[in-house]
Amino acid sequence: WITQTYYTPDFGGLKPGVGLILSSPGSVALKSLTVTTTTPGLTAEVEVANSAAGPFAGDSATKTVGSRTTFVLAGKSGSYWLVWVSRLGPARTVAITNVSARR
Secondary structure: OOOOOOOOOOHHHHOOOOEEEEEEEEEOOOOOOEEOOOOOOEEEEEEOOOOOOOOOOOOOOOOEEEEEEEEEEEEEEEEEEEEEEEEEEOOOEEEEEEEEEEE
16 A cells, blocks of 8 residues: 655645554454554554444554554454554555564
């Protein structure tokens, strides 16, 4: 998953962030989500919902993402998971190459 390239790390002031929505086969409470990226330095958090349209609720702390970062989740149940990127890293784009979950 790759975003557009923006002029500044705050999306050129155009939007508050971008997100990657993932789904599970049913409602689950995940313990962690690990994000792998080739564009480290971005800021993100994980949110959860029962519908792809939301509303989404925070399920992790906000972190600066390295090449491989694990988000420890609060244990909220849902079928849809959002990796919400609120700030771009130095590349001013995001490339998420893998996301894995642990129950």
